[in-house]
Amino acid sequence: xxxxxxxxxxxxxxxxxxxxxxxxxxxxxxxxxxxxxxxxxxxxxxxxxxxxxxxxxxxxxxxxxxxxxxxxxxxxxxxxxxxxxxxxxxxxxxxxxxxxxxxxxxxxxxxxxxxxxxxxxxxxxxxxxxxxxxxxxxxxxxxxxxxxxxxxxxxxxxxxxxxxxxxxxxxxxxxxxxxxxxxxxxxxxxxxxxxxxxxxxxxxxxxxxxxxxxxxxxxxxxxxxxxxxxxxxxxxxxxxxxxxxxxxxxxxxx
DNA sequence: CCAGACGTTGTT
DNA sequence: GTCTGG
DNA sequence: CCAGACGTTGTT
DNA sequence: GTCTGG
Numbered sequence: 001x002x003x004x005x006x007x008x009x010x011x012x013x014x015x016x017x018x019x020x021x022x023x024x025x026x027x028x029x030x031x032x033x034x035x036x037x038x039x040x041x042x043x044x045x046x047x048x049x050x051x052x053x054x055x056x057x058x059x060x061x062x063x064x065x066x067x068x069x070x071x072x073x074x075x076x077x078x079x080x081x082x083x084x085x086x087x088x089x090x091x092x093x094x095x096x097x098x099x100x101x102x103x104x105x106x107x108x109x110x111x112x113x114x115x116x117x118x119x120x121x122x123x124x125x126x127x128x129x130x131x132x133x134x135x136x137x138x139x140x141x142x143x144x145x146x147x148x149x150x151x152x153x154x155x156x157x158x159x160x161x162x163x164x165x166x167x168x169x170x171x172x173x174x175x176x177x178x179x180x181x182x183x184x185x186x187x188x189x190x191x192x193x194x195x196x197x198x199x200x201x202x203x204x205x206x207x208x209x210x211x212x213x214x215x216x217x218x219x220x221x222x223x224x225x226x227x228x229x230x231x232x233x234x235x236x237x238x239x240x241x242x243x244x245x246x247x248x249x250x251x252x253x254x
Numbered sequence: 255c256c257a258g259a260c261g262t263t264g265t266t
Numbered sequence: 267g268t269c270t271g272g
Numbered sequence: 273c274c275a276g277a278c279g280t281t282g283t284t
Numbered sequence: 285g286t287c288t289g290g
Contacts, residue, residue, distance in 0.1 A: 004273050034289095
């Protein structure tokens with residue numbers, strides 16, 4: 001699942017992919033984008049451009065905008081079967097740029113630790129998204145979006161049973177192609193991103209509240225394990241962790 | 255034909 | 267809007 | 273996603 | 285427990 005993420009440097013994204021125009025107004029760094037808030041995304045229009053969408057898809061037929069709070073994600077495996085998402089997959093896709101995302105890892109005692117997940121390379125990512133437009137009772141049109149999820153890769157599996165679909169950079173263009181595309185071809189793009197190109201970092205629970213919006217949200221926290229001494233020397237259970245860290249530091253790029 | 259649903263997650 | 271169920 | 277609220281009637 | 289709000 002993916003219900004929180006960051007977008008700290010949108011300009012990095014639009015500089016890397018200049019065929020996507022930047023937004024009308026310069027974007028402020030975001031460290032804790034939550035459902036119902038504004039999400040920057042590039043929809044499949046002739047000239048892709050960053051626009052803002054309510055996080056949580058509100059289908060055009062919805063009677064109430066509140067349905068959006070439960071439509072923040074769409075399962076890739078069932079996209080083409082679900083009436084609410086089927087048409088959007090064919091006609092209303094978007095790229096959702098991000099610097100990283102959060103997942104809450106459940107510990108054995110039931111408490112949760114927020115983890116921040118980002119690419120090892122200093123580079124933005126983009127989620128596969130769908131969008132729609134809903135007309136409010138007052139006549140105003142509310143654009144909204146949802147993030148497609150898939151099975152977790154090896155990095156995410158110990159953390160959560162779902163993860164957002166991160167598109168490959170060489171698939172960005174195809175995903176927001178404005179003309180009709182065979183949905184089968186699109187579904188092939190929705191696979192788990194390679195784990196060896198990502199890192200997961202425990203962070204403090206500052207991020208838990210959607211009201212908190214600061215760099216503290218991504219500040220690394222000590223990963224407290226049950227029984228672990230507070231001030232540990234370089235003793236014990238180091239080997240495995242550092243072996244993991246090594247593999248994370250030197251990814252094999254495509 | 256009309257009526258009614260249309261979603262995900264996680265937990266049980 | 268579009269699909270399923272009756 | 274997590275945090276936080278969760279209700280009606282009737283009387284003043 | 286379940287729903288709404290951010």
